Amino acid sequence: MANLTAKQTRELQDAFNLFDSDHSGKISRKELRKVLNALSIQVDETELAQLMKQMDSNNSGDIEFDEFCQAMGQIFFKKHTRQELEAAFQKFDTDGSGYITPNELSHIMARMGRNMKKSEIEAMIKSMDTTGDGKISLDEFVDMCNQ
Template sequence: MPPKSSKLTNHQMKELRDAFDLFDRDHSGSISSTELKQLLLALNFKPSESLLRKVMKEMDTDGNGTIEFSEFAKAMSSVYSRALTDEEMHRAFRCFDKDDSGFITRDELRDVLKQLNHNISERRITEVMKAVDENGDGKISFDEFVIMLKET
């Protein structure tokens, strides 16, 4: 891993903490294999048990059966050091755009975020929508989604 990728900014660490907290549905301070599976299912992946075990083994560096924030941050820091491909961006967009309309509506955003974290507030959903919906039309276009991905 290049040295640059291991040095995350405060903003990047906050983003990772927010993502970790979203996945840590029971607020235990760690992500279990069950929570990881629920996350992948919410994103329309259907992971096999062997894939789940492999991902857990790669991320769970201390071998205690859960992913703590430090392990999550270490594994995810490489995301900041590389650009997403067009296919990866389209795949991520399709996880949210359930009706294939070409836009992510507030309801679609809410559905995915609630699947990831049952306790997410309407206020937080509004904040996310407002931050990403740059033209204020009440929906997130692919271009707005890409801008958000590139800014993070």
């Protein structure tokens, strides 16, 4: 596994849990496709197979948490440029308002196969919302990503 701090491991576990929509402890090919589609990342079957092969080091057909950490650790904790973060932010800010609203976050989570309660969405927003306005600005998003 990548050399990660306890905090980084927890963050990767949270990300892994978002991918693992059936809570099986593994990410299947179908779940990986669902997440990529939710993020508007289009891949064909060949590209999806290559991605699975790269991540599935034990050839089980699924991606276990340790494989996910190995594959995503360096990518996940890499410092991104503001331009890269703006592009990612725009995927969530579907109405172009300059904010990620609870409704937009709920929609993207549903597209990932995670139908979350309103209280869960509100808790996610609150954890990132430093101004207390109930939505996530680009600056809040950038700050959260670069912690």
